[in-house]
Amino acid sequence: MEFLPGTAGIVLLLASQWSHAAPAVPGACFDAAAASLPVQAGEALARIDGQGRQLLAVRSYLRAADLAGQWSWSQERIEAYEGSAAQRAAHADVARVQAAFAAANPGYALHVNLQVRSLDEQVRKWNGNASVGAAADALLRAATRACRPGREALFERWLRSWRPPAAVNLAAPGLSSHGQALAYDFQVVQGDALVAGTDSRSVQSRWIADGWAARLAAAVRESGASLSGPLRSPDEPWHYRYEPSSP
Incomplete structure (x- = not known):
């Protein structure tokens, strides 16, 4: 997994999408939280529905011990595994x-x-899962209070430490162990x-x-x-x- 300049563009695109959501966390906080993510994670975020579910995925990516090593196989890698x-x-x-x-x-x-559970399938499940939705709603409410003008750099640390009120029954898209068989x-x-x-x-x-x-x-x-x-x-x-x- 590479950290590419394109990640910044993906984050800016997401910020422009988030700006139309209500309630919404200011884009500057999302930029601060997601700026270090690799391009693959940014591309996955762009396919997730709703700011809350996106935020919840960002939290998982930030907390991952080895994001590159855990990332799900590409379609080409899945096909090579077959047989x-x-x-x-x-x-x-x-x-x-x-x-x-x-x-x-x-x-x-x-x-x-x-x-093997492809990234497409993981995104589909994440977008429709009830436990993800409940945690995403709780996170979004808390995040709108946690993001403060001039203190955006602290938002990433806050997001890493936030705990959902109930268990989330799916790994964030890209981090499912099913994605590497x-x-x-x-x-x-x-x-x-x-x-x-x-x-x-x-x-x-x-x-x-x-x-x-x-x-x-x-x-x-x-x-x-x-x-x-x-x-x-x-x-x-x-x-x-x-x-x-x-x-």
Whole structure:
């Protein structure tokens, strides 16, 4: 991921778009917060709907330990992965988990989306996710108070430290581990019926109370697959990280 001069132009374009929003945070604060972002992040921001969701993504980009290293694969990289030995190894591990689960839970199976989650898909999900929307609204209200004339340089530090009132159930576009084929979401099905899916509202009622979280964890252990998890923050009993073996 490169830090290119074009980033400034993207930030200015976003600022001009933000100026028409109501309520809105002054563009100078956005410039201060987003000025150091690489061009790829700026391009992703330009595709996010609404100033609140954009701000929430900027916060994630600023807080990322390794933004370049975590950034989702390009379409060309995704296509190169298709049919590769790395993909075959990952899918074989997932298949081992599915087999172990089916053997331990007759009549039930695990459905897994094996596709790498493209940046386009991540943006679409971010723009429509309810938990993102709720956090974005809260952030926007707080940010309009935090941005002060003449103190724009402090806004980036404030944005980094701001905490959402409730968990956000998606990584910001570009930062999903699904975008590098490093995570898989398992769903429990019985025939054509979905028993336990990836809706955060079903964590307690389906995954915990009905025991599917424990059964999935047991299948992962029994299979010996190179998977770790589940994800704890946010609480996603269905989400496991793939840890490929070193060559």
